[in-house]
Amino acid sequence: MKTDDIRAKFLDFFGNKGHKIFPSDSLVPKDDPTVLFTSAGMNQFKPYFLGIRKDVKRACSCQKCLRTDDLEKVGKTPAHHTFFEMLGNFSFGDYFKEEAIIWAWEFVTAVLKISPEKIWISVYKDDKEAYEVWKEKVKFPEGRIVLLGEDKNFWPANALTQGPDGPCGPCSEIFYDWGEEFGCGRKDCSPACDCGRFVEVWNLVFTQYNRREKQGKPVLEPLPSKNIDTGMGLERMASVMQGVITNFEIDIFQPIVDEIYALCKNKTDKDRFHINAIADHVRAVTFAIGDGVYPSNEERGYVIRKIIRKASWHGYKLGIHEEFLYKIVPIVVEVMKTAYPELENKRENIAQIIKAEEERFHNTLDTGLEKIEGIIAEISSRKEKVIPGDKVFQLYDTYGFPYELTKEIAEERGIKVDEEGFKELLTYQKKRSQEKSHLKQEIFNASQIILNLSETEFIGYEQLELEEEVVEILDENLSTTVESLNKDQRGVLVFKRTPFYGESGGQVGDRGLIYNSDFKGEVYDTKLNEDRILHYIQVIKGTVKKGDRVKLEVDKEKRLDTARNHTATHLLHYALRKVLGEHVEQAGSYVWWEGFRFDFTHFRPVSEQELKWIEELVNLCVINNDPVKIRIIPFQQAKKENVLALFTEKYKDIVRVVEIGDYSKELCGGTHLKFTGEIGLFKIVSESAVASGIRRITAVTGRWAYNYIREEEEVLEELVAMLKTDRKKAGKQLRNILAKMKDLETELTKCKLQQLDSVADELLQNAEQIKGIKYIWKRIDDDPKILGHIVDKIREKGKNNTAVVLFTVRDDKLNLLLGLTSDFVEKGVDGREIIKKISTLIKGGGGGRKDFIQAGGRDYSRIQEVKEVIKQEIISKLR
Template identity: 45%
Template sequence: MKADDLREGYLSFFASKGHVIHPGDSLVPENDPSLLFTGAGMNQFKDMFLGRGKLPFKRAATCQKCVRTGDIERVGRTPRHHTFFEMLGNFSFGDYFKREAIRWAWEWLTQVLKIPAERLSVSVYTDDDEAAAIWRDEVRVPEDRIVRLGEADNFWPANAPSQGPNGVCGPCSEIYYDLGSRFGCGKPGCRAGCDCSRFMEIWNLVFTQFDRRDGGVLKPLPMKNIDTGMGLERIACVMQGVGSNFDTDLFVPLLRRIAEGLRTPYTPETENGARMRRIADHIRSIVFLVGDGVLPSNEERGYVVRKLLRRALTDGLAIGAKDAFLHALVADVADVMRRGYPELLSRVPTIRDVVKTEETRYLAGLEQGTPRAEARIRQLKAEGRDAFPGVDAFQLYDTYGFPVEVLEGMLAQVAMHLDRDGFERALEEQRKRSREGTKISADIFGSGPLVKVKALLPLTRFEGYTHLRANARVLSIFAGDQVVERAEKDTAVTVLLDATPFYGESGGQVGDRGLLAGRGVKVDVIDTQRTEGFFLHHGHVREGTLAVGQEVQAQVDAGRRAEIARHHTATHLLQAALRSILGPHVEQAGSLVTPDRLRFDFTHPSALAPAQLRDVEAFVCARAVENHVVHADEMAFAEAKAKGALAFFGEKYGERVRLVAIGDVSRELCGGTHVHRTGDIGAFAILSEGSVGSGIRRIEAVAGLAAAARARQIAETLGEVAAALGASVTDVPARLRGLFDEMKALRQELVKLKKGAAGDRVRQLAACAKPVGGVAVVAASIEAGGVDELRGMVDGLVKQSGVGAAALAAVVNGKPVFIVGVQPGVAKRGLRADAAAKAIGQAAGAGGGGKELLGQAGGADPARIPAGLARFEALAAERLSGPGPGSPPP
């Protein structure tokens, strides 16, 4: 049976048992910063299991894509470890419990899939007599195939009764499939739960029935829940009669393509076989993570994508790949998964471009960083050191993108190790620097006072789509991290109302500002945030005293809201323009809508040409002039998709969505505020376009009054330029071109004059050379326009004027600079330029170095230039005493 049939069959079976078939969540959990990735089917129902949320159903079944990296080192080396997998799950929220969960699981396995009952065993928690009795007495599983295991194996969370944490928990029961004695350990007591590979866990049934309290007390919950999970890859392994998940139809096509692309046969038992399995696993994770909007980076989720990609590419290089190859597998992953995830097919071009860009960057880092890493390793070995400094590893990583994992592999080959702590410290310092100025204060309402009151208050009723003023009642007031009944004048507050016209920041649109006005009180609202259906009005009390229960009129700043609406509608038109001009692969990767500008991040592999930017801007302006009606309507998600609405892979949508349509130009799911007609946008202009990450571009633009202000500013600036040039505005380009041509000619003439003057100075300096041991030596302080000019004069002395050794000094940007040059014969006699530069630098109060024939030194004070030159002359006399063979004449 194919994996696609198993996925669909499972959901159909539980639909017949009264379950709502709920869409799987994104791999990026929504509103749950405690999770890096979605790793289980129950993650999206977490609030329901904890009694903090409500659902319009009591039973649900899902197929959830998951990513876990805890066992990443075992991927490819075992038959069943993966970073990406699919979890089939059925859930009950205070509805059915153990009996139904157990009986239905057995029914699907033995009656629908026809798995022989004698091949199945089960485990239960050691104290769960109820589950054991259901398996034994109702399902008729023989006693010898029911195994009781302890809290480490059959309790969720593991070891919760004895070790915690406090909170919702419960025993679990696992179903195992017997793969046969050839996979076993041969020990007499081998049964389900054994560490060998014979008994494969295929389904875990979790019975959340307790609230753990201090001291390990397990208090029964008033509402008991069911959470089950079964790996699709494992049940496919069973139903397809193979011994490894990698031999199922989920992986075989990928392994075939990998072998073809690398021109190496797939041999399962070899090291290359393990590498190919790892590549197949990792490319699945990469494709789905990038598809859900996670892009390679050095932070959190993005770092995981980067690490997976680099591990897979490194495996390919070890097999024999000569170039980037992972991007060619993206379409194959999408093809294998097309029945379960048809939306992935349209994302292939974008995902492929992101993967290829990251591969190219990685390979370039390897090419540039490898010789430098090798040179540093040789140097450290020569010094007798066995630790590679973390700061050096960070410099390789930061400058060339050289992966620390590759460096550790190189070090292992020469019995060295990396100062990993030093590397992590340097990396964290960089992260701190990058976060300077962009730190966001912690949201006290995510874990503070709002948690205490939200269970007691209704969600805020939003009236801002149709009204900018609304009468409302104050439900709660927060001052700092405290819930208060009253707030006096000049107090900073956050206010919860029963209803509001204020838009709370979401979907990239900033929150509204305005005024709360009541009898004897005024509160200036400076920002509005939205969290879990509550609208938080941040501001300060301007007049009077604000009290809970008070009636106020909430008044949105209408002018500011209008400018935000102009920019938001312009953002929709901008996306339509990009998709029309660049192609349908373009999709939103982030946005910001404010009253004075918009920022739009989108998927595209390369910079836009100037002509493309002009076309995009013209598209938006033309649609604005056409004055299309902007219509927003709430409807079922399926209906919106049928109408062609853009719904982005990785975004989570409810059963009801809001469709914003701009004529026939654009249809997007959006909760923001918009103009009524595109003509209300007014002017539109693109400010900039650039890169913000691998395969992600950013456009910043202005609309409405901000665009008009920009046009005025440009006109005024152009007028000032024209006046300064003594030309009309239309003649400015021609006048500037003439000036640039004139400047270019003058620069060329100046270069000629400088070269002639430099040649004269070189000849003058050479004429003043002193003979030292048969070598002409020059040591002088001169005036120079920069280091390059100084270096050129030393080069002229040594290579063209017969001088054997020269040291010239000049003051550049207020600091002394010394350049040293010697001829090869002089270096052989012991006067090397790098050693001389080092000695000069020490004498001048700084440092120096370089190469055998050319060196450079600095100084602390121009007054120490004579000391530096004197040190050079003394060193020359010391090293060149007595004539040497082949020395140049003075």
């Protein structure tokens, strides 16, 4: 059975059981600070588990997931992945264990037609209810039911004894038995054994308890509403249904594996570990980039960068030393497009981003090799034989340098690595990552104070003033309710209705005033939290109490300026796609009253000419004064109309479409103008890189654009006055001055070069004599090119037994040149090896020929040590 068929049959089965079928959520969880990536099917249903949303009681989905906890295992084992799909059915206070178990059994045996004799079941040791359902209702043989502890059959694992506090419960797992020939041979072999014979295909979690500490001891209290959360690994079930022992042989993996074999050429099954890992990693980054995560040095972007570099390193081990991962993207898209058709339009952009990151990694490899050489030199100088674990981990974690490569290079030099120390740090990092991703009670419960409030109705599209009653007052940290706020105190006011826009969708919250005859408060921020709009205020006068009637007044000027900028982002998006191409997609934005920034996908800098065209196109839209129309329509209709949507956003069934003229249609909940002419003026301030394949434009509109241009004009007026000319001639006059300066610099360089003989002679006369060697050490603060000429002249005049080191310090950076006469090289001295010895001292590195090397570093505080190390290295080489 094909993987696509398993996916479809699962959703159909539970759809017919009264479950609403949800599409996969993005790999980027929205408004969820507990996880970097969507790592389980239940993530998108947290509002239902929390009771925030109650419109659905039963749900099912096939969810894209990404986990990196077992990154080192990927490719080595049959079923570990970074990216995978999780099939799941969920109940929010509706059915419980009996239905969950019976339906799971029905699907596995009646729909998938897996032989019952090949199934084993595990149950939490104290969960008598689940055990009885399997035994009495399903009539499952007791001999194939295994009772396991909280480390195996409780969610979260070990939650009872170790925490975290919060919702938890026992689970029951369904295993497939591959047969005795795949096991350890022991008679008591069962799912409790890790020999590989049994593969877990479905986990049924029964969330029925709230775990908390009581008098220092863990207590499980029954939840008022019991939930079901199940997860079936699609790839694992496909391997079972297709009769292949590893997930990498199933129909959605094999074409990718075949493509990698073709790229590698002449590779055999001995290389399968590397090929499997590459296949997995390219799938992972293809989907992650498709969902708006781009390689960078922070959070999600850092994870994706690490996965790309890991895959690139596997290719390096296969003998591929050029960019190749991006070539695999088309086959990944082809294989997965039935379930995820949106990948098709993003294919080229994804490939370009991966290629750019591969190029960056190959440069990093060079830097990493330099770092390793420095570390090895430092260790050798201390006559040690082991690279400490923290150094190995730094190379791995900071520079993305594979552990295997560090080990390989070290062993070539007769040096070992502290593998245990490295693994300890790696384990510690994983533990911290897991701790961050646990759904702890204070996060899982979102803040019970907020959830207890009614949702706020936003009326700010139509009006900016309103009289309303204070429903609730919270402290500034949202940790407790308060009865009142007095003068100079800060806090949060909540209302049933408000004209204040709460920060969301990249637009800042409104500012303004809230007041009555006895009280006045300044609204310094407005935020949206679980559909509740929170007004952060500082009391200027009097006291405000719960139940008071007050007037809410939005700052009209700031709102209008913000609306100008928000409408301008839509025009900019249109112009970018028109000028640069349809591959451009919004990757984020931040809109406030003074201006905005707009991030978008594009794999090269935007040229000056392109920026001019983009700016001109936006201003033409402004001049045309096109109408800005708002429509409220079903999300599915918006998709049919190809309305642009931000892939990191999660949309409801009914959505708001902002339509400008006949050229721009986007889903957006922000505040906008009625006509584009109200923008007044649009001006691009800057364009820059944010991450691989992500560019950023900052811009201003209206009066802020006018002020910006006025300031630029003032600078121009000052320049014109200094040049004592008019505007039209200023450019030409400035170019003439710069040309004259360049001519003077050339003449100065010629003069210096003419003095080289005397400089070289003086340095040779004052050279330090060491065992027949002339050693010159001198700081000369000049252009490194001049220093290079001096070194060459000294080597020429010194003829034999001469070593010269010249250095300069500029902007706290060291630039150093080492020159050796040819007889040193003939005797086996290599200046490049000498520079490697000092790389850690100067926190840098260098390169060049054996007799002429240039080095640079960020630290010159140990320059005297550098002098002695170079001297001693030369002497030792000539012994």
